[in-house]
Amino acid sequence: MQRKRTLALLLVLCLSLLTVTACGSSSSPASSASPAPAASSSPSQAASSEAQPAPAAPAEKPKVTLWTTGSQNLSDLFTAAINEYNALPDAKCTMELQFLMSGTGDTLLYDRLAAAFKSNQKDAGFDIIAENSTALFNYEAVAGSTDLFLPVDFSKIPNYANVQVETAFHKEKSVPYRITTVVFAYDEERLPNPPKTWDELTQWIKDNPGRFAYNSPSTGGAGGGFVQTSVYRHIDKSAWTSSDPKWVEQWETGFNWLKEIHPYLYQSGGSVVYPNKNQGTLDLLINKEVDMIPAWADQVMSNMAAGTLPPTTKMYQLSDGALNGTDVVFTFPSVGSHQEEAYDFVNFMLSPRGQQLCLETIYAVPVIDISTIDSPAKAAVESLDISNMSVIALGELGAQLNDKWDAEIATLK
Amino acid sequence: MTKKTWKTYLLIAAMLLPSLILALGIILTPMISVVIQSFQDENGNFSLEQYRFLFTDRMALDNLWYTVWITIVTVIGAIAISYLLALYLRFCDTKISKFISTLYLLPRFVPQLVAIYAMMTVVRDSGLLNRISQLFGYNFKPGLLYNAKGIIMMNLWFNIAFATMIIVAALAGIPDSIVESSRDVGAGKIHTFFKMILPLSFKDVMIVMTFIFMSNISSFTTPYIIGPNHPKLLGVYLRDQFSRMRYERAAAISVLIFAFSSISAVVYLYTNLKEKEWEKTGL
Numbered sequence: 001m002q003r004k005r006t007l008a009l010l011l012v013l014c015l016s017l018l019t020v021t022a023c024g025s026s027s028s029p030a031s032s033a034s035p036a037p038a039a040s041s042s043p044s045q046a047a048s049s050e051a052q053p054a055p056a057a058p059a060e061k062p063k064v065t066l067w068t069t070g071s072q073n074l075s076d077l078f079t080a081a082i083n084e085y086n087a088l089p090d091a092k093c094t095m096e097l098q099f100l101m102s103g104t105g106d107t108l109l110y111d112r113l114a115a116a117f118k119s120n121q122k123d124a125g126f127d128i129i130a131e132n133s134t135a136l137f138n139y140e141a142v143a144g145s146t147d148l149f150l151p152v153d154f155s156k157i158p159n160y161a162n163v164q165v166e167t168a169f170h171k172e173k174s175v176p177y178r179i180t181t182v183v184f185a186y187d188e189e190r191l192p193n194p195p196k197t198w199d200e201l202t203q204w205i206k207d208n209p210g211r212f213a214y215n216s217p218s219t220g221g222a223g224g225g226f227v228q229t230s231v232y233r234h235i236d237k238s239a240w241t242s243s244d245p246k247w248v249e250q251w252e253t254g255f256n257w258l259k260e261i262h263p264y265l266y267q268s269g270g271s272v273v274y275p276n277k278n279q280g281t282l283d284l285l286i287n288k289e290v291d292m293i294p295a296w297a298d299q300v301m302s303n304m305a306a307g308t309l310p311p312t313t314k315m316y317q318l319s320d321g322a323l324n325g326t327d328v329v330f331t332f333p334s335v336g337s338h339q340e341e342a343y344d345f346v347n348f349m350l351s352p353r354g355q356q357l358c359l360e361t362i363y364a365v366p367v368i369d370i371s372t373i374d375s376p377a378k379a380a381v382e383s384l385d386i387s388n389m390s391v392i393a394l395g396e397l398g399a400q401l402n403d404k405w406d407a408e409i410a411t412l413k
Numbered sequence: 414m415t416k417k418t419w420k421t422y423l424l425i426a427a428m429l430l431p432s433l434i435l436a437l438g439i440i441l442t443p444m445i446s447v448v449i450q451s452f453q454d455e456n457g458n459f460s461l462e463q464y465r466f467l468f469t470d471r472m473a474l475d476n477l478w479y480t481v482w483i484t485i486v487t488v489i490g491a492i493a494i495s496y497l498l499a500l501y502l503r504f505c506d507t508k509i510s511k512f513i514s515t516l517y518l519l520p521r522f523v524p525q526l527v528a529i530y531a532m533m534t535v536v537r538d539s540g541l542l543n544r545i546s547q548l549f550g551y552n553f554k555p556g557l558l559y560n561a562k563g564i565i566m567m568n569l570w571f572n573i574a575f576a577t578m579i580i581v582a583a584l585a586g587i588p589d590s591i592v593e594s595s596r597d598v599g600a601g602k603i604h605t606f607f608k609m610i611l612p613l614s615f616k617d618v619m620i621v622m623t624f625i626f627m628s629n630i631s632s633f634t635t636p637y638i639i640g641p642n643h644p645k646l647l648g649v650y651l652r653d654q655f656s657r658m659r660y661e662r663a664a665a666i667s668v669l670i671f672a673f674s675s676i677s678a679v680v681y682l683y684t685n686l687k688e689k690e691w692e693k694t695g696l
Contacts, residue, residue: 142658216642218653268538269556269563274642287539399657406653407472410642 062338064093064345068130069100069109073302077361078130084357085348093341098125114143116335127336128345132326133169133176134393137243141396149173149331156343159350165367167327168241168391174329177349178364181325181389182225183315185285185300186292194292197320198233202257204292205264211291213266213274213281216410218402220278225324226294227405228392230254233321243395251401255408262412266290274410285309294323301363301380317385325389327367444671451664463665472643477669479644483561483636484629487568488622494569495576496618500610502577503584504592514581520574525634529567533558533639536566563639564646568629576621583617584610616684623681627674 066082068074075097082095100109109129116124129149131139140148151172154160165176186194195201205212215223231254232240239247265272266284275281281293282300286308295315303309317323330346332339348354352372358364360377365386370378394401454460467473502514520528535541538554546553557563587610595605633648640646645653647670655663 218656268554268558269560271560271641273559275559276637276640276642287537289537289539402657406643411472411475 061092061094062341063096064127064338064342065096065098065125065336066128066130066345067098067100067109067126070102071299072101073298073362074130075099075101077358077364080361081349081354081357082345084353085345088348091348092344093338095345110139110142113139113148113333113335117143117145117148117333121335123337124335126333127338128342129331129333130177130328131331132180133167133174133329134326134391136169136174136329136331137393137395138398141243146170147334150334150339152332153343156340157347157350159347159368162368162372163350164369165327167329168393169329169331174331175346175350176327176329176367177346177354178328178358178362178367179325179386179389180328180364181297181384181386182222182229182294182323183297183300183317183384184292184323185295185309185313185315187285187288187310188312188314189310190288191291194314194316195318197318201318202261205261208291209264210267212261212264212293213284213290214294215278215281216274216276217405219276220280222278222281222293222295222299223274224398224402225392227258228394228398228401229321229323229390230258231401232390232392240391241393243397245397245400248397248400251404255404258405258409259412262409271413282309285313297325297365297381297384298363304380305363315384317388322385322388322390324392325386326391326393328364447664447667450661451668453661455659455661463662466662467665467669473650475644476647476650479561480630480647481673483564483568483646484626486561486565487572487629488625490565490569491572491576491625492618492622495573495580495621498573498577499580499584502581517577518574520570521578525571526638528570529635529638532567532570536563558639560641564636567635567639568632571635572625572629576625579617579621579624580614583614587613619684620681623677626677630673630677631670 066078068078078097078099082097085091085095109131113126113129116126129139136149140146149170152175154175157175160175163176165179167174167176184194195204214226217224217227231251234253235247235250239250262272265274266289267273275284278296278299281290282295282303284290285293285295286303297315300309300313300315304311304313330349332342336342349358350368352368352374355366355368356373356375359366359373359375359381363377363381365381365384366373370382451463452459452461454462467477498513498517502510502517523531533540536555536557537543538556538558540555542555543553557566591609591613592605595609600608631648632646633652636646637649637652640649647666651663651666651670654666
């Protein structure tokens with residue numbers, strides 16, 4: 001009897017322990033969702049913190065946290081840049097990276113900022129944000145205030161004088177550090193004479209059914225950029241950076257064009273398919289299932305460097321309306337601190353060395369005169385004509401545009 | 414038996430307390446807040462707007478029925494295949510069956526994403542099958558991705574191993590003597606199956622069905638990667654709405670998914686209770 005009872009007690013003990021440990025392990029990812037967690041350990045995080053021996057007087061340098069979101073390549077870029085910056089003897093701060101992989105927590109970055117902003121925090125650990133300028137309007141919209149980001153004192157960033165790019169976001173509040181753009185990518189070997197204008201593109205798509213694809217706009221910026229450009233090239237330029245709902249009624253022409261090309265797009269299993277994510281269409285091009293796609297220039301170049309896309313892959317824009325791109329900027333949220341010291345890191349990123357890092361790690365288009373950069377990777381970027389890249393920043397209208405696409409294009413048979 | 418004193422009860426309660434607190438904290442609290450949020454409009458006022466939208470909007474309805482349809486097909490398909498496989502493993506004692514019985518659990522150990530991408534490289538229209546067919550001068554395109562066929566195929570791949578595992582265990586619990594005695598009194602194979610084996614394993618089949626139903630009604634990874642643009646499964650639809658910052662609508666979709674899971678939970682409980690009734694009357 002006695003033994004039986006002890007056994008039962010032991011069993012209960014084991015079970016409750018098991019529950020505690022099981023719950024403990026399942027709650028750990030949740031804890032990493034709290035702002036500025038010490039334990040949110042992306043591999044880059046671990047790498048960057050390991051590489052901070054900070055030989056000279058570590059106590060004097062303030063810690064500045066950079067937040068960004070995107071694909072893995074962005075994490076690679078900032079890990080490399082921060083390692084190099086922190087090793088500089090005259091670095092004014094110790095940089096730290098908080099990286100949110102896109103699709104896992106990127107929607108939460110503006111939520112976190114908005115939450116910190118609305119609760120009037122002053123030192124919430126969001127010291128610098130690196131983000132597409134076209135996306136930053138969304139940050140302001142969620143926070144409900146244009147005071148979310150602080151004005152920048154450009155005199156403290158000497159290298160800013162060399163920047164040749166104008167941002168699509170508030171000029172006085174952002175420092176552009178690279179440009180990224182959507183292009184048409186094709187394989188020269190399979191498509192020696194690509195269409196030159198939008199009309200020729202329409203004709204080419206109809207003549208070659210199944211050989212063109214774009215990814216569904218809500219799942220990746222390449223398809224999103226293609227849809228936005230298709231719609232907005234018919235609308236006055238003043239609409240391109242406006243979130244005013246009055247422009248919605250002018251979307252029809254563009255959507256009619258998207259409906260017109262729909263039956264001639266990539267098909268699988270007997271129906272037209274819009275792959276999910278930017279990589280979805282890239283895979284189709286890689287596997288030779290299609291001949292031309294809209295894609296991010298940097299992703300095409302990365303795939304070429306990795307050998308998954310052949311060296312005969314070409315990128316270009318149509319002459320009567322380039323696909324959209326965006327400058328990517330540093331901004332300083334009012335919920336962060338150490339702005340003065342952070343300028344020093346931004347200055348580093350704008351130096352020829354910083355720009356070279358961007359170019360070589362993620363094939364970013366530099367914001368300074370490319371002739372001042374010395375890199376073998378230059379050639380790939382130089383061929384990109386970004387002078388007529390269209391900048392479209394729709395703010396909250398972007399979600400509406402995706403909704404309309406989901407309702408009218410995705411449902412077509 | 415020694416009598417359970419209040420001390421024993423106190424001890425048991427004290428030991429269950431930590432897990433109880435955790436369960437309340439990380440399961441029940443968020444669940445309640447999601448339910449509350451689903452009954453709000455964008456300004457936080459009480460409203461049935463989200464549910465009205467989900468049950469009237471054409472796309473939302475399409476998504477709903479598509480999800481239910483795919484889940485039911487998955488459940489039926491997985492059970493049918495698993496049951497046959499389990500019967501084979503239980504009643505055929507050959508080298509092949511032993512080999513299969515060590516292999517069939519393999520899918521349980523392959524991470525979902527890896528499995529999906531592996532399957533994609535084989536069955537996509539330019540995948541392995543297509544390239545093999547090209548060697549022989551054909552251009553075979555399976556057309557299995559980005560539609561319901563692909564999702565169901567992948568769901569089966571994941572669930573057959575699990576279902577077989579449970580059903581094999583159930584069939585193993587049926588003594589050979591029962592089967593033999595049934596055969597002795599002249600019952601044929603089919604008769605034995607329907608009169609003895611199926612009723613004795615029915616409870617486990619129901620349990621497997623509820624588990625497969627619950628895990629597939631809320632599936633995300635598979636339909637997100639190889640699903641169509643429209644209709645979408647509820648999991649993907651939820652993520653969609655969430656990323657467009659429609660948190661109240663996302664909450665309503667969660668509640669809907671939860672309601673479906675609850676239905677299958679009720680079925681599960683009912684089957685278990687019914688079993689008890691049956692046991693009371695004796696064999």
